[in-house]
Amino acid sequence: MVVVAGFANLALATTVGAAQHWPLLTNVSLGTGTQIDAVDFVSPSLGYAIASNSYEGSSKRVTEPYYLVSTTDQGTRWRLGPRVPLPPNIAAGPYRVPFVDFVSPSIGYVGEQQGVGGDLQVTSDAGARWAKLRAPGVEEAFAVAGATAAVVTSLCHRAGEPTCPAQLSLFHAGSLTPYASHPLPRPAPAGQSSLYPALTALGPATFVFVDAQRFGRPSTILETTNGGAAWRQIPDPCGKVQVNQLLAESSSRWLLACWQDEGMSQGPGGLWRTLNSGVNWSSIRDTAHAGPGLTNVGVDSSVLFYSNDHRIIYGTVFSPAGGLEYSVDGGRRWTFEPDPDMNDGGAAESLAPFGSSGAVLVELHGVLFRTRNGTSWSALPGLVPGRYRGDPVCRAGTVSLSQVGRVRDLGGWKESLEFTNNSDHACYLYGAPEIQMVAGPARRTVGWPSPYTGSYGTVTKYVTLSAKGGRATVKLQFFAPGTRPPSGCDQTSVTGLTVTFGPGSVFSVRLPKAVTLCRQGWSVQSLQVK
Secondary structure, eight states, rough: OOTTTTTHHHHHHHHHHHTTTSSOOBBTTSSSTTEEEEEEESSSEEEEEEEETTTSSSSSSSSEEEEEESSSSSSSEEEEEEEEEEEEESSSOOOOOOOEEEESSSSSESSSOOTSOOOOOSSSSSSSOOOOOSSSEEEEEEEETTTTEEEEOOOSSSSSSEEEEEEEEEETTTOOSSEEEEESOOEEEEEEESSOOOEESSSSSSSEEEEEOTTTTTOEEEESSSSSOOOOEEEEEETTOOOOEEEEESSSSSSEEEEOSSSSSSSSSEEEEEEEEEEOOOOEEEEOOOTTOOOOOOOOOEEEEOOTTOOEEEEEESTOOOOEEESSTTTOOOOOOTTTSOTTTTTTOOOETTTTTTTEEEOOTOOEEEHHHHOOOOEEEOOOOOBBTTTOOOTTEEEEEEEEEEEETEEEEEEEEEEEEEEOEEEEEEESSSEEEHHHHHHHHOOOOOOOOSSOOOOOOOOOOOOOTTTEEEEEEEEEEOOOTTTTEEEEEEEEEEEETTTTTEEEEEEEEEEEEETTEOOOOOOOOO
């Protein structure tokens, strides 16, 4: 986010110094489901995030608190800070991803997912103390522009009202009380809406608000250039297809994404651009109807993000296919990121840009992906392994691995990987490991690593291997391509596997016989360690 001028350098130095004394966030700091849920960057290196124990156990009645964490190396390592006063997360599937937004190294805001109501909390000392933002009514939409925070709230006084008066309140960075508050000229729909309201900040006094839309009617788009004292209504080119998002490149150049979900993230959508603050709109992608698995922004339900230099538009796709896509030509053509790990099957993901063209993507299971150039992505290392019930993570130096029970299956094969602890102290393995096919003595990677599998609440079960002989097993399956590879495919001799449970817990195993595969034609899947 934009760093507040004047005190940025001093605040950065003091805040980074304080955060360096926070303990490292490990895979067990908050429980066996410790993960990052949402990220925001203040500078090209300093970032904050919300962490929780999102997948501890399998009971949906279990609740877990949120914590503030920080990074100074673009997400490679994280440090655990104070607890954040948000309503506890329901374990076994956090589809409501909280948001975090820091306007300086010390001043930041956190809240529940936008559009679901609830309180906004603000800190002026990097999370040491939090206080509720004193906005009238119930918060619906939030945005920041430099040192100004803005909140749109609904002001219903009785349950069951079809519409509510709404109000825009403006706050100086870190302040609890608004310095200005003005009503919106039109009431907003009350109760559960089909799409969340959206507030886009174009400047300290310029905002665009899109109301909480319902199916079958045009959306109300309002702009103010004087902090809410006066508003103008902007024509909605989406028609009866709801506005999904308004994204601003500048005060006058905007993108408008339309989307109407007709079930399983299928339905009509389109993408529009204006160069004159909504006076005129031109179609970038004509309204089309998305079918199962179609992944193109404008015809899928996606959340769009600009890179900080506005050269790249990212889209985190909520269709059944999931994934990430990006455009480098203003939204006309899109590239789908094919990494299978970037796939949550329609679940929520968040993306945080940093620097000019860098970004970190947070997927549902807490796996982080990073790009520094906007187009090539790689998975960040997992959280540093901590001690589980007093025992360290198992490492290849003291734990041996063997393959057992290989049989042919569905055109591929399945087998088990058996881990034996040879040391005089217990150790543990956690989760379903990542399996990567490799070739040659340099262990050159072949194809994609295995994706996460298993149901929520089980993928993070930990297994302790007792000293001097304790064992655990991981089931493994290789899948052949669905169709015969073309004769000119890039054939590669796979000679082994790497099995990764986390940083410092990486095992290598040679196949008893090299297997020649089409380079991208085969995939591999691991199941829960037992």
